[in-house]
Amino acid sequence: MLNNIFNKKKKYATVPSQQVRQDVPEGLMKKCPSCKKIMYTKELQKNLYVCQSCGYHYQMASDERIVSLVDEGTFTEFDADLLSENPLGFPGYEEKLEKDRKKTSLNEAIVTGKGKINGNETVLAVMDARFRMGSMGSVVGEKITRALEHALDYHLPMIIFTASGGARMQEGVLSLMQMAKTSTVLKKFSDNGGLFITVMTHPTTGGVTASFASLGDYNFAEPGALIGFAGRRIIEQTIREELPADFQTAEFLLKHGQLDRVVPRKELRETLSKVLALHAQGGDETWLQN
Template sequence: MLNNIFNKKKKYATVPSQQVRPDVPEGLMKKCPSCKKIMYTKELQKHLYICQSCGYHFQMASDERIKSLMDEGTFVEFDADLLSENPLKFPGYEEKLEKDRQKTSLNEAIVTGKGKINGHGTVIAVMDARFRMGSMGSVVGEKITRALEKAMAENLPMIIFTASGGARMQEGVLSLMQMAKTSTVLKKYSDAGGLFITVMTHPTTGGVTASFASLGDYNFAEPGAMIGFAGRRIIEQTIREQLPEDFQTAEFLLKHGQLDRVIPRDELKDQLTTVLSLHDQGGDEAWLQN
């Protein structure tokens, strides 16, 4: 009798897991990788993808960055129709390119064009890490080159926002050649008196760091951005030493003289406006010292 009472299994209603799932649309919320706070995506977007709890800067799509910087209705895109090919016949490369085009609505890992920042005309190039990790292939190098030539012809400043995993391995040496190509046209642009500003965002690595990203008259970066050439583990194995915890961060580079300023994203438009205004007036030393 007692055994029957204690061994009697209780009956519970079972509900399929699909029915108890909360009806939350995909992409509605985001979790901060730094402080783990969960926030509404729309609220994050309103604050330029900066976590209001800890200041972490999320990656930003090229179209949203351009919208946040350029005066409304002034941006005109260059060379949007340029498409990468597969000159080395790398297996599966075309399929990967097409997949990224569908995912991002971009034709390549960079958007170039011209417009105005608080009334100051400028040519701008914005790399987008969503497309092949922002890797630099032949089209990326060509679009930067054409944008610099346009800036030179129209006597406009040039601003490049970098976000890249480096050279694009599927294009081999053709990708590596873009380092020399962009650096050469930058020298011509500089000799012609052009103003070149780089803003390094997370991550800026490999051949991009080793070429145009480090050649600005002003080299700026966003807080916490990883900036470097080789990876941390490879460097530690090579020099047989443990690197500092903050190695290859924007703050580390600023401390060691490799950057001019680390600028939070919500202050960037005003800071760029100041630089553009100073060069219109012919002086910048006092601003850099502040």
């Protein structure tokens, strides 16, 4: 009897893990970094890259974000042909730029243009963290400046979606100069009555946070976004104190008065169109406090 038990054939065959890897197409499934739930990539795309289980917001490519926000057929891109060079002769910089261009089909870490959101015309600038981690080089600063000048000339509002690791080290001080450059044109834009909205996405750090990302008439952010200037470890070592667990999150900044609202991605289109329509009509802003 014991022999029969041990010699009994298994009901289910074991599939070698290597064979499983070969049979499952790459990119078919994704695991949520927060709740660890596994989901189909297509379902994630339909849900605007937000986990249906826990609400975790994945990073979003610039083209997909524009499609999710702008009325179909209304977007016109600006300055798509602007390319970064290597002014400081930094070793390997050109090769890294070319690699990112092939990987993302973008020429730089930001896409600018104009379009309509629920019929409200606006100028848009959308940073893309896939290209050099959304770092702010000379071309990024120039594209933002040109977009703001267009908005100023045509009396249009301006919306910037930030996603950046900060200044681009391969361009040194030229990268840091973009902080002053963009802030100066923003001051001119504001002095002439322009409406400027920022939406900070994960991550928004360094010189981008210290310049145009924090200068909006409305400063919004997506849930869970990392927003800050210096890194957590550097700050803790400097002040010699342990920081709260939620430090530098969008929710922490909202609690301490540095944001106007944390807006889930599915509500962004409605929220932005509401602000744009409100200012076009000179309406009441009390809804923002609700």
